[in-house]
Amino acid sequence: MKLGKAVVKSRFVILILAVALMIPSALGMAFTRVNYDILSYLPDNLDTIKGQDYLLDDFGKGAFSFLIFENMDDKDVAATEEKIKEIDHVDTVLWYDDFADISIPKEMLPDKIYDAFNSGNATMMAVFFDTSTSADETMNAIEEIRSVAGKQCFVSGMSAMITDMKDMFEEQEMTYVAIAVVLAVIAMMIFMDNWIIPFVFLASIAVAILVNMGSNYFMGEVSFITKALAAVLQLAVTMDYSIFLWHSYEEQKGICENHKQAMAVAIHETVRSVIGSSITTVAGFIALCFMTFSLGRDMGVVMAKGVVIGVLCCVTLLPALVLTFDGAIEKTTHKPLLPSFDKASAFITKHYKVWLIIFLVMLFPAIHGNNNLKNYYNIDKSLPSTLDSNVANAKLQETFDMNNVHMVLLKKGLTSKEKTEMLDQIKDVDGVKWALGMDSFVGAAFPDTMIPSNLKKMLESDEYEMEFICSKYKTATDEVNNQIDEIQKIVKGYSPESMVIGEAPLTKDLQDVTDVDLKTVNTISILAIFIIIMVVFKSISLPFILVAVIEFAIFVNMSVPYYQGKEVVFVASIVIGCIQLGATVDYAILMTSRYQKERGLGKSKKESIAIAHKTSMKSIVISGCSFFAATFGVGLYTQVDMIGSITNLLSRGAVISTLVVLFILPAMFMIFDSLICHTSIGFAKKKPAKEKKQ
Numbered sequence: 001m002k003l004g005k006a007v008v009k010s011r012f013v014i015l016i017l018a019v020a021l022m023i024p025s026a027l028g029m030a031f032t033r034v035n036y037d038i039l040s041y042l043p044d045n046l047d048t049i050k051g052q053d054y055l056l057d058d059f060g061k062g063a064f065s066f067l068i069f070e071n072m073d074d075k076d077v078a079a080t081e082e083k084i085k086e087i088d089h090v091d092t093v094l095w096y097d098d099f100a101d102i103s104i105p106k107e108m109l110p111d112k113i114y115d116a117f118n119s120g121n122a123t124m125m126a127v128f129f130d131t132s133t134s135a136d137e138t139m140n141a142i143e144e145i146r147s148v149a150g151k152q153c154f155v156s157g158m159s160a161m162i163t164d165m166k167d168m169f170e171e172q173e174m175t176y177v178a179i180a181v182v183l184a185v186i187a188m189m190i191f192m193d194n195w196i197i198p199f200v201f202l203a204s205i206a207v208a209i210l211v212n213m214g215s216n217y218f219m220g221e222v223s224f225i226t227k228a229l230a231a232v233l234q235l236a237v238t239m240d241y242s243i244f245l246w247h248s249y250e251e252q253k254g255i256c257e258n259h260k261q262a263m264a265v266a267i268h269e270t271v272r273s274v275i276g277s278s279i280t281t282v283a284g285f286i287a288l289c290f291m292t293f294s295l296g297r298d299m300g301v302v303m304a305k306g307v308v309i310g311v312l313c314c315v316t317l318l319p320a321l322v323l324t325f326d327g328a329i330e331k332t333t334h335k336p337l338l339p340s341f342d343k344a345s346a347f348i349t350k351h352y353k354v355w356l357i358i359f360l361v362m363l364f365p366a367i368h369g370n371n372n373l374k375n376y377y378n379i380d381k382s383l384p385s386t387l388d389s390n391v392a393n394a395k396l397q398e399t400f401d402m403n404n405v406h407m408v409l410l411k412k413g414l415t416s417k418e419k420t421e422m423l424d425q426i427k428d429v430d431g432v433k434w435a436l437g438m439d440s441f442v443g444a445a446f447p448d449t450m451i452p453s454n455l456k457k458m459l460e461s462d463e464y465e466m467e468f469i470c471s472k473y474k475t476a477t478d479e480v481n482n483q484i485d486e487i488q489k490i491v492k493g494y495s496p497e498s499m500v501i502g503e504a505p506l507t508k509d510l511q512d513v514t515d516v517d518l519k520t521v522n523t524i525s526i527l528a529i530f531i532i533i534m535v536v537f538k539s540i541s542l543p544f545i546l547v548a549v550i551e552f553a554i555f556v557n558m559s560v561p562y563y564q565g566k567e568v569v570f571v572a573s574i575v576i577g578c579i580q581l582g583a584t585v586d587y588a589i590l591m592t593s594r595y596q597k598e599r600g601l602g603k604s605k606k607e608s609i610a611i612a613h614k615t616s617m618k619s620i621v622i623s624g625c626s627f628f629a630a631t632f633g634v635g636l637y638t639q640v641d642m643i644g645s646i647t648n649l650l651s652r653g654a655v656i657s658t659l660v661v662l663f664i665l666p667a668m669f670m671i672f673d674s675l676i677c678h679t680s681i682g683f684a685k686k687k688p689a690k691e692k693k694q
Contacts, residue, residue, distance in 0.1 A: 003271060003315070004264030011320035018207050018317050025214025032213070033221035036162045036169070037134030038379055038571075038642075039506045041223070041295040046509050051409050051501035052132075058461035061091050061128040063138045065157035066405070067145070068395045070122045072152050077123060083148045084127060089137045090145075091130040092458050096123070116434055116470070122399045129159070139163040146388070154392035158503050161380055161389040168387070168639060169224050176643075179633035180232045184239065187629035191622045192246075195332040200321050201242040208313040209234050212306040219301065225571060226299045228643050233303055236630035236650070237281050237583045238310030240623045242318055244277075245270040247619075249322065259326055263319050271315055276536060277586045278311050280529050284582015287525035288575060291517040293510070299575065341621070345614040349606075352667035359552070359664050366552065369559020375570040377511045378476035382569050382641035402433055403474045404504045406487065408467035410437070411497040419467075422494045426469055429486045431479055437467040464498075475504045476511065484508055511570070518574050525578040526551070529585055536589070537596060539680035545668050546588045547581075553660040554580050557653040572645035579650060584657035587623060588665055591616040595669055599683045605673045613666050624658030627651070 007014065035041075042049055056062040067084075069077050078097060085093050096117040117124050127145065131137040142163045146155055181202060188198035209231045216222050222230075248269045252262035285307065288300030322329065348355070376382075380390055397403050410419070416439050426435040438459045459466045469487060473480035484505050491498050526547055533543040554577050561568050591612050598608035628651045635647035669676070677683040 001268050004267035007267055007316050007319050008260045008264050011323055014316050014320040021211055025210045028214030028217035032216045034224050034227055035221045036166045036224045041293055043292050047499045048501050048506045048509050051499035054409055060130050062132040063129040063159040065127050065155050065160055067125040068122055068154045070152050080149050084145055087141050087144045089129050089131050089141045092128040094126040119400050133159050134162050154395045156392035156396050164387040164389045176634045177231050179637055180235055180630045183629040183633045187626050190337050193336045196329050204313050204318040204321055205235055208310045212309045223295055223298045225642055226302050230302050232630055232634055234306040236627045239626045241274045241314040244273055267315050267319055274311055278307050280532055280585050281582045282307050283528040284525050284578040287521045287578045290524050291521055293513050293517050341617045345617050349610050349613050349666050352670045355663040356667040366555035366559045369562035370555040373558055373562040374567045375573050376567045377507050377570050384639050401472055402470045404471040406469040406500055406502040408491055409464045409499045410467055411495045425490050426487055429483055431471055431473045431483045433470040433472055435469045476507045480504050481508045514570050522577045525581055541675050541679040549588055549665050550581050550585045553657040557656050569642050569645045571642055572649055576649045580653040587620045587661040596682050609666050609669045624654050627654035
């Protein structure tokens, strides 16, 4: 009660502090850098990441892009090349005129050089930057190249794709929040008995979101996925806490002497229920921090922090706002728009055997669908095909029959003969179109002293030499992954310290790392929530039942795209289990708490379950629908499938979890009541004498 009384007494101070906090929070949010490069979250100990660092440190080259020029005279291409060389952070531009004078006809070039740079009416140019793939300087340089080169030039590569993604995300970001807010308000207006209170809730949650996003400044940067989803998810998972406080306040107003006393008691009651509810949600997000792929830590920290801040605002700022606008709130009270759930509840609990049969029928198809759902890892697939970078990538494939260029950082020490032999073996690997090294441009018979100095500077450092391998295969396919394995075997056979790097090798590592992470985070989240439930209910059996019920809901959710014949972006598969389990197991805990209370008072199994179901049904429906409302619209609107997949799965998952808790959990209580009572503290150990045998 001390906290409640202190909050009520200091409500105006709390409001002033909230307004004051918004200023540094807004500045912190504005100055927090957003990272658009998913691959940058791979662990530093991978060869591909080390190779990227060597490329930047030893060669002064980080990002690279291929430019395709169509129907353009060589002189105009050469003039454009000179302009591109003048752009800030462009380190090297590689075209055929770097190996032969432009006055020499292209057809007189060696076939391997000609084929690498020309196809029909198109010519290709490689551009290297002295900054990393997703650096702001690189993205600015990409924009300037497009401006200088004109519409006949198509800029491909990871950096170009990240630039396009950044532009699209910045354009749509505020719309995500607006959609979530509008739909959440509509949901609350339907479920609440007051027209103004939804806006009071939103004001409190908005401050919590702003403080959370502003505090991200101390993390240095956040992923664009985290930034896109943080506000929406924080709204979805913390709205319940506001509803808990409001319902408690409404109840206490009929008991206490005045509104201030009612609010003090409501805060005291809400703290107890909200802390228990929020712990499982926080545990789900913290589980993401155990991923090797550090995007999980990025999202997990931000969202766990957001839930904690949301709880604090719920028991401090929201009561201050409610008391401040109490007069206006009372004047806008209306009759509930929804009918009573009592009849529906009675029907559900009466026919529990039917729902149990449905559960058993759906269980194995759900497990099969969940276990066999395929993920995709090629990031460009999650973006619209009309983006400039995707158009350029398509041109690269259609015109030059190439999808990837791997780079080999070859440790110095091999002879020209060994390097030529190595490249010849690589050329014979399936899907390799060409393989070029420094000796390829001048011939293995030439001594090192005869290699042009500009070429040596471009392709050689103190420790490494750069080789290029053109692949016909797309990123993240089985074909390119097998190809990379073969190339690595060849390269390591000649030089164990050498590395194969590039977009496709990085994506292959991404796939290997996240496959392990998926199992790790699911296991940790299940164990953490299992322990929390065991401690809260002092029960051995209930953790198994509650976790099993929500895991079943997750399996059903994840099996939907499998039976639709769709693939899901890998990020969604990893995070959805933790978030859906952590956020919706609260529904099961709410019903179980009331079931425990009634059973502990000596009521019969049927009566206890009926009361628990009837009293918690409305809250569960409101929570599930609010979660659905906040995420559904974003999934429909966004053009970025990484965001769309997560929000679609979350919105559908909220509905499925709600239905499973309302229909399946009571059936589980009916079947396992005796086991629960014998393995839990606080439940009746013996049936009342008058209870008939079930």
